[in-house]
Amino acid sequence: xFASIITIGDEILIxxxxxxxxxxxxxxLNEAGVIVKEIRSIGDNREQxxxxxxxxxEISDLVLVTGGLGPTNDDITKNVLCELxxxxxxxxxxxxxxxxxxxxxxxxxxxxxxHDQAMVPDNAIVLxxxxxxxxxxxxxxxxxxxISLPGVPFEMKHLMETQVLPFIKKTFINKxxxxxxxxxxxxxxxxxxxxxxxxxxxLPEFVKLAYLPAPGFIRLRLSIYEAEPxxxxxxxxxxxxxxxxxxxxxxxEEDIKPEVLIGQLLKAKGKxxxxxxxxxxxKISSLITSIPGSSVYYKGSIIAYxxxxxxxxxxxxxxxxxxxxxxxxxxxxxxxxxxxxxxKTDYSIAVSGIAxxxxxxxxxPVGTIWIAVASDxxxxxxxxxxxxxxxxxxxxxxNTALAMLIEIIK
Amino acid sequence: xFASIITIGDEILIxxxxxxxxxxxxxxLNEAGVIVKEIRSIGDNREQxxxxxxxxxEISDLVLVTGGLGPTNDDITKNVLCELxxxxxxxxxxxxxxxxxxxxxxxxxxxxxxHDQAMVPDNAIVLxxxxxxxxxxxxxxxxxxxISLPGVPFEMKHLMETQVLPFIKKTFINKxxxxxxxxxxxxxxxxxxxxxxxxxxxLPEFVKLAYLPAPGFIRLRLSIYEAEPxxxxxxxxxxxxxxxxxxxxxxxEEDIKPEVLIGQLLKAKGKxxxxxxxxxxxKISSLITSIPGSSVYYKGSIIAYxxxxxxxxxxxxxxxxxxxxxxxxxxxxxxxxxxxxxxKTDYSIAVSGIAxxxxxxxxxPVGTIWIAVASDxxxxxxxxxxxxxxxxxxxxxxNTALAMLIEIIK
Numbered sequence: 001x002f003a004s005i006i007t008i009g010d011e012i013l014i015x016x017x018x019x020x021x022x023x024x025x026x027x028x029l030n031e032a033g034v035i036v037k038e039i040r041s042i043g044d045n046r047e048q049x050x051x052x053x054x055x056x057x058e059i060s061d062l063v064l065v066t067g068g069l070g071p072t073n074d075d076i077t078k079n080v081l082c083e084l085x086x087x088x089x090x091x092x093x094x095x096x097x098x099x100x101x102x103x104x105x106x107x108x109x110x111x112x113x114x115h116d117q118a119m120v121p122d123n124a125i126v127l128x129x130x131x132x133x134x135x136x137x138x139x140x141x142x143x144x145x146x147i148s149l150p151g152v153p154f155e156m157k158h159l160m161e162t163q164v165l166p167f168i169k170k171t172f173i174n175k176x177x178x179x180x181x182x183x184x185x186x187x188x189x190x191x192x193x194x195x196x197x198x199x200x201x202x203l204p205e206f207v208k209l210a211y212l213p214a215p216g217f218i219r220l221r222l223s224i225y226e227a228e229p230x231x232x233x234x235x236x237x238x239x240x241x242x243x244x245x246x247x248x249x250x251x252x253e254e255d256i257k258p259e260v261l262i263g264q265l266l267k268a269k270g271k272x273x274x275x276x277x278x279x280x281x282x283k284i285s286s287l288i289t290s291i292p293g294s295s296v297y298y299k300g301s302i303i304a305y306x307x308x309x310x311x312x313x314x315x316x317x318x319x320x321x322x323x324x325x326x327x328x329x330x331x332x333x334x335x336x337x338x339x340x341x342x343x344k345t346d347y348s349i350a351v352s353g354i355a356x357x358x359x360x361x362x363x364x365p366v367g368t369i370w371i372a373v374a375s376d377x378x379x380x381x382x383x384x385x386x387x388x389x390x391x392x393x394x395x396x397x398x399n400t401a402l403a404m405l406i407e408i409i410k
Numbered sequence: 411x412f413a414s415i416i417t418i419g420d421e422i423l424i425x426x427x428x429x430x431x432x433x434x435x436x437x438x439l440n441e442a443g444v445i446v447k448e449i450r451s452i453g454d455n456r457e458q459x460x461x462x463x464x465x466x467x468e469i470s471d472l473v474l475v476t477g478g479l480g481p482t483n484d485d486i487t488k489n490v491l492c493e494l495x496x497x498x499x500x501x502x503x504x505x506x507x508x509x510x511x512x513x514x515x516x517x518x519x520x521x522x523x524x525h526d527q528a529m530v531p532d533n534a535i536v537l538x539x540x541x542x543x544x545x546x547x548x549x550x551x552x553x554x555x556x557i558s559l560p561g562v563p564f565e566m567k568h569l570m571e572t573q574v575l576p577f578i579k580k581t582f583i584n585k586x587x588x589x590x591x592x593x594x595x596x597x598x599x600x601x602x603x604x605x606x607x608x609x610x611x612x613l614p615e616f617v618k619l620a621y622l623p624a625p626g627f628i629r630l631r632l633s634i635y636e637a638e639p640x641x642x643x644x645x646x647x648x649x650x651x652x653x654x655x656x657x658x659x660x661x662x663e664e665d666i667k668p669e670v671l672i673g674q675l676l677k678a679k680g681k682x683x684x685x686x687x688x689x690x691x692x693k694i695s696s697l698i699t700s701i702p703g704s705s706v707y708y709k710g711s712i713i714a715y716x717x718x719x720x721x722x723x724x725x726x727x728x729x730x731x732x733x734x735x736x737x738x739x740x741x742x743x744x745x746x747x748x749x750x751x752x753x754k755t756d757y758s759i760a761v762s763g764i765a766x767x768x769x770x771x772x773x774x775p776v777g778t779i780w781i782a783v784a785s786d787x788x789x790x791x792x793x794x795x796x797x798x799x800x801x802x803x804x805x806x807x808x809n810t811a812l813a814m815l816i817e818i819i820k
Contacts, residue, residue: 016591018429030424037453039423070623071600072621190521210421280696285713292767305704309709359705389564
């Protein structure tokens with residue numbers, strides 16, 4: 001079963017927003033055994049919407065459309081769909097009721113814009129939206145399914161999870177797609193490829209291998225489409241052989257965010273964590289606390305952006321700062337020991353570096369990052385050299401620090 | 411002049427990564443007066459690559475392709491382009507030299523994979539890549555320009571900025587595109603639309619208006635394509651009239667990130683900032699420090715995820731915590747005053763709330779957020795109710811806190 005995704009909105013084509021919906025939808029469809037053939041982003045333009053949906057209906061069984069359902073005049077998707085599928089708009093009492101509740105709960109009054117959103121196509125199945133005012137719509141034509149959802153990510157996700165995915169799983173029986181991902185650190189892509197080339201060349205033709213570099217690590221993914229039951233076993237065997245070559249560089253055997261894995265490990269062991277961040281400026285803390293329930297194991301962080309915070313709160317010695325500089329093994333270790341003691345945690349992470357674009361020196365160029373991880377038993381520190389832009393340097397330092405912590409906890 | 415963007419990679423279609431390249435490229439092309447007609451994401455698949463490039467060449471003057479240029483076997487873009495444009499691969503000494511330097515600088519040895527990346531099509535203009543090992547390529551066919559760039563964002567950006575954009579600006583003269591964006595907070599989309607409907611209905615036909623909700627604020631964008639010189643003045647007049655209606659809800663008159671605007675304001679006034687975060691877990695700090703040079707005005711943060719950090723470091727009184735709970739006006743104000751004093755800054759922000767999905771109570775449901783901003787003159791605090799998922803609740807709280815600070819500084 002094949003699907004296509006269409007995201008509608010001029011804001012995408014002028015680069016004002018990043019389309020995050022397509023990736024999320026693709027992942028969910030894959031999990032349901034549906035293969036996504038293509039993703040297209042187009043403008044709020046009648047001809048383009050009609051043309052693209054018509055083309056996508058030819059190559060796919062399911063066409064998922066997001067965007068253009070808002071209450072304002074620039075949103076035309078609903079009217080264009082009505083034209084394409086010869087629908088009349090009728091009032092849905094259920095949707096109207098939902099919109100009324102939604103608007104009232106936020107302390108505002110219903111207006112004409114809100115009321116118009118309760119008008120729905122007479123030949124569509126309406127997907128009532130509890131997280132917003134724009135309902136989703138499901139059209140069936142020539143055996144193809146066309147689903148229109150709002151572009152606001154959490155509204156789209158809500159409708160996907162509560163209505164669209166259950167519908168797909170009920171309506172279609174798909175052969176599973178197997179994706180198996182390993183997370184690898186400490187090796188650049190080309191060296192990794194060289195190390196495992198013999199293993200890679202021996203892979204059966206229907207097993208696809210992909211290398212996906214991320215800041216601080218590489219995802220290595222094996223995929224089998226339309227998998228048979230015995231393929232699960234095959235994947236396990238392939239992995240066993242791979243591990244003989246690069247076992248020590250694998251820090252996770254699933255496509256998991258490092259911060260999620262850390263949460264699982266700390267919870268299982270009943271241990272706690274704190275962080276002290278300089279150049280990463282709260283990124284590590286933000287990643288860790290993005291996980292629901294992280295308050296169980298994460299106590300907090302001292303973001304010591306200014307050196308005075310390093311000395312006054314983290315108790316880094318002024319002499320250490322003076323002698324070695326803020327970006328040094330000595331300072332980062334004192335930061336890790338300091339925050340672990342002050343916040344009374346089992347583990348701590350500390351990072352100090354030069355994120356750039358300015359602030360580098362010949363001895364410590366932009367991208368020089370010192371990371372320390374402390375436990376009750378030891379303090380481990382390493383220097384990394386990142387060579388990218390500020391955002392990537394920060395993310396690479398954060399992910400590398402998390403990977404180091406995973407190694408220590410394990 | 412019209413462009414299309416094609417991003418190649420199975421990892422996009424299975425939802426393993428989010429395509430951020432297209433938005434960035436679109437923005438840059440818009441700034442150069444180039445209109446992006448469509449964005450397509452396709453797999454590492456020969457037929458699909460050939461078919462899509464061929465179709466996009468029909469509707470656009472410029473086709474920008476990213477992805478599939480890596481050193482590993484799953485990357486096939488270069489070979490497919492050679493097939494499509496009847497190219498032979500020849501060795502580029504300049505590219506080889508660049509790859510050698512790049513690999514050596516990282517402490518690794520050249521291997522066959524690296525060497526193959528120096529083979530380039532004989533009929534393409536080669537865009538040597540100083541940030542990685544995969545060169546970009548420019549083909550010209552039937553008066554159309556096809557540019558292939560690596561998919562790694564910072565490599566793509568580097569080639570765009572140093573080679574592709576200068577080439578476009580030199581080769582084509584385009585009528586400018588005007589985009590004018592206002593940032594608005596404190597009003598939901600439908601109410602905003604109602605308030606300004608008379609003004610909106612009076613807009614000339616060639617002026618497009620778009621509403622773009624973001625967590626914590628709304629972007630309102632006016633656009634004129636193929637603008638004439640006098641249109642700049644027209645936009646100013648339209649804005650003057652708009653401000654008569656919603657002046658107090660506008661916190662920025664350009665499409666600027668709140669954290670960038672805060673940096674500009676604090677630098678201009680020579681003032682400093684600190685933050686104390688509970689439910690936002692470092693997100694505000696991470697946003698502020700994402701800006702180069704933020705160390706001038708930002709001293710740091712206490713991430714008080716655990717209540718012990720609130721009392722021990724921020725000096726929040728135990729009685730206040732006990733009597734009102736961590737998510738309260740009293741606690742968030744004590745947090746703001748505490749961090750401002752301890753980190754010795756002019757301004758401070760404090761946030762405490764329930765990000766969800768768990769932890770809510772009937773009196774304080776998930777999404778209840780208290781925000782306080784303190785200066786030497788006063789402490790202002792407000793309660794907000796967010797009704798979304800954890801990630802959006804955190805981002806909404808962070809952006810709202812930044813908008814509150816902007817109001818206070820101004």
